[in-house]
Amino acid sequence: MRKVVVPEMPPLEREMIALRIANMLEDGSYVNLGIGIPTLVSNWIEGRDIILQAEIGMLKSGPLAEEDNIEQDRINASCQYVCELPGSSYFGIETSFAMIRGGRMDVAVLGALQVSANGDLAGWNNPARGLGKMGNIGGSMDLAVGAKKVIVAMEHFTTDGEPKIVMECTYPLTAKACVDFIVTNYAVIEVTPKGLVLKEAIPGVTAEDIKKMTAAPLTIAKDFKEMEL
Amino acid sequence: MDKVFTSAEAAIEDIFDGAVIAFSGFFSAGRPLELTKALAKKGAKNLTIVVQQVGTGNEEILELVVNGQVKKAICNYPFPRSATRGLEHSFEQAVRRGEIEMEVYPMGTFAEKLRCAGAGIPAFYTPAGVGTVVGEGKEIRVFNGTEALLETALPVDFAFVHAWKGDKEGNLVYHCTAYNYNNIMAMAGRVTIAELETLVEAGELDSNFIHTPGIFVKRVVETGRPKLEQAIV
Numbered sequence: 001m002r003k004v005v006v007p008e009m010p011p012l013e014r015e016m017i018a019l020r021i022a023n024m025l026e027d028g029s030y031v032n033l034g035i036g037i038p039t040l041v042s043n044w045i046e047g048r049d050i051i052l053q054a055e056i057g058m059l060k061s062g063p064l065a066e067e068d069n070i071e072q073d074r075i076n077a078s079c080q081y082v083c084e085l086p087g088s089s090y091f092g093i094e095t096s097f098a099m100i101r102g103g104r105m106d107v108a109v110l111g112a113l114q115v116s117a118n119g120d121l122a123g124w125n126n127p128a129r130g131l132g133k134m135g136n137i138g139g140s141m142d143l144a145v146g147a148k149k150v151i152v153a154m155e156h157f158t159t160d161g162e163p164k165i166v167m168e169c170t171y172p173l174t175a176k177a178c179v180d181f182i183v184t185n186y187a188v189i190e191v192t193p194k195g196l197v198l199k200e201a202i203p204g205v206t207a208e209d210i211k212k213m214t215a216a217p218l219t220i221a222k223d224f225k226e227m228e229l
Numbered sequence: 230m231d232k233v234f235t236s237a238e239a240a241i242e243d244i245f246d247g248a249v250i251a252f253s254g255f256f257s258a259g260r261p262l263e264l265t266k267a268l269a270k271k272g273a274k275n276l277t278i279v280v281q282q283v284g285t286g287n288e289e290i291l292e293l294v295v296n297g298q299v300k301k302a303i304c305n306y307p308f309p310r311s312a313t314r315g316l317e318h319s320f321e322q323a324v325r326r327g328e329i330e331m332e333v334y335p336m337g338t339f340a341e342k343l344r345c346a347g348a349g350i351p352a353f354y355t356p357a358g359v360g361t362v363v364g365e366g367k368e369i370r371v372f373n374g375t376e377a378l379l380e381t382a383l384p385v386d387f388a389f390v391h392a393w394k395g396d397k398e399g400n401l402v403y404h405c406t407a408y409n410y411n412n413i414m415a416m417a418g419r420v421t422i423a424e425l426e427t428l429v430e431a432g433e434l435d436s437n438f439i440h441t442p443g444i445f446v447k448r449v450v451e452t453g454r455p456k457l458e459q460a461i462v
Contacts, residue, residue: 035310055336056255056406072257072457073393073407079256079286090405092412092440093255094344097337101357125362129312133362134324134331136282136306142337142357176360 006157006213009204011185017153019044019229021109021183024151029106030059030099032143034123035078037153038109053105055139057096060088077139100139101146108147110140112154112179114169117216119179119191121152122171133172144175156184156213163215165189165196186210188227195219200227232399232443233428234450237267240422244273244387247300251279251343251385251414256286259407261389261424263452265289268389269296277301279343279385281336281410283320285309294320294329301330303383305339334380335363340413342383347416347445352381388418392441395425396432399446400439408440415445424452 012020014037022044025031032053033039042052042063054061054076061076062083070081099105114122121144125135144150154164165182182189187210188200198218201210207220234240241264244250250268254260269292276298283302284291293299308321315321323329334342335357345353354377358364368379390411393404401423403411415421428451 054406056258057408058406070457071405072455073259073405075256075258075406077255084405090403090408093336093340093409094413097340101337101355126312129315131308131321131325133365134307134333136308136310137333137335137363138306139336141335141361141363145356145359146337173361175357 006161007205007209009202011156012202013185015040015043016229017183017185020188020227021151021153023229024181024183025050025107030104031107031109032100032105032139032147034108034110034140034143035138036111038111039078041109041153053096053099054082055093055096055100055143057091057093058082058088059091060085062088097139097142100142103146103148105143105147107149107151108143109151109153110143110174112152112164113158113171114164114166115152115154115179115182115191116169117167117195119177120169121150121174121179122169123174125172127171135172140174144178149180150178151181151183152179153183156186163213166215186213189218190221197221198224200225202227230398230443232447232449233397234448237263237424237450237452238270240264240448240450241267241271241387244268244271246273247275248273248386249277249279251388251410251417252290253388253390253410253414254287255281255406255409258405259391259403259409259411260287260289260455261391261422262289262455263424263450264389264422265293269293269298272296272298274298275300277303279303279383279414281339282306283308284318291320294323299329301332303332303334303339305334305336307331307333333363338363338380340410342380343410343413343417345382346384347413350382352379354379383417384419385414385417386419388414388421390415390421390423392423392425394427394429394434395423395446395449396429396434396443397449398431399423399443399449400434401441401446402434402438403440412441415441418445420447421445422448422450424450426454427451
């Protein structure tokens with residue numbers, strides 16, 4: 001894969017990727033957040049009418065618990081102690097995935113290793129780890145096929161500087177053609193039936209820069225704009 | 230009907246070499262700690278373990294691995310999250326050396342395989358895993374325009390579960406997210422053994438709020454509330 005020249009403009013911090021995604025969520029939504037950057041979205045929705053589902057079996061999962069209100073039996077799917085909120089509920093994993101596969105999740109925010117031009121997602125198995133077809137799948141495959149909308153939260157490049165948005169995924173897939181939006185530390189990209197459409201870029205970075213930084217064809221949206229946070 | 234055993238050791242005494250055993254729990258919540266420790270002490274071998282994850286917040290399961298008791302593992306999130314930690318992880322290393330066979334399933338599929346086993350459904354179709362390595366070699370059918378994979382039920386010889394409260398007849402109540410796999414594993418087990426934080430007489434639990442009815446549970450043993458562990462972040 002080609003190496004690219006990255007603009008000098010500093011990219012967004014992970015927290016800011018999460019903030020951009022929080023601003024895309026509509027009030028009244030049920031949302032599941034994956035491990036990594038997606039979990040940080042929870043820091044930006046206080047006071048919003050958004051209900052988080054934790055696939056371990058909790059609806060209306062609350063903020064992270066502080067030292068004095070830890071309940072050892074109350075964790076989220078990232079294994080962090082969380083708080084209960086008025087209206088929270090608990091259930092078994094069978095019910096949790098009935099919600100997920102059954103189309104009740106309005107949005108799933110997932111991390112990714114690669115996303116392809118047609119919205120294929122690869123996120124559960126990094127071949128560099130050398131585990132072949134084995135790995136930690138978690139709830140990602142069910143969420144990718146079951147959620148009404150899938151938003152990927154990821155950095156634009158791997159730690160080795162390779163683009164993570166590619167023509168075709170070379171890593172093992174989580175699901176085919178499932179991604180609706182990609183939010184990176186440089187851009188917001190929509191996956192459409194006609195391919196990837198660049199909607200926003202961070203201040204100081206042009207649409208042409210993003211095209212050069214992306215290993216799949218990008219169309220620039222008619223309403224392309226600078227990202228606002 | 231009295232299903233009470235006085236110790237974890239006594240409750241698992243008939244576990245045989247080659248048994249398929251499900252262990253409930255998700256990271257730190259809802260794990261059958263005392264039953265698992267008793268199994269390590271007993272030393273039954275060539276076991277197939279059915280468990281969400283091994284060793285990441287599940288040290289008791291790791292002990293079975295270190296003891297050489299595990300032949301095969303059926304999991305969803307088997308390895309440490311960190312690749313670096315995986316290199317020092319006895320389970321991951323045993324899998325890499327080919328000493329332990331593995332099957333990995335998407336979480337919803339893993340759960341549904343157990344639920345179906347408990348519900349008398351031999352197989353089911355699910356869209357999760359289509360077009361991935363999980364779907365390789367499996368029948369695919371299209372229903373209402375959606376591709377779905379054929380997966381089979383996963384019955385187990387023994388299920389170890391952990392409940393917050395239970396009565397002598399095996400009715401169980403779980404607490405917060407310690408609920409997780411407990412109900413479906415209890416349903417999937419030919420012999421389900423429940424360790425209880427608190428054991429009560431029949432009639433002391435509110436019949437309107439039983440999570441797992443006693444018919445799914447063969448044995449109960451009171452083991453107390455586990456000590457708080459730090460979550461794995």
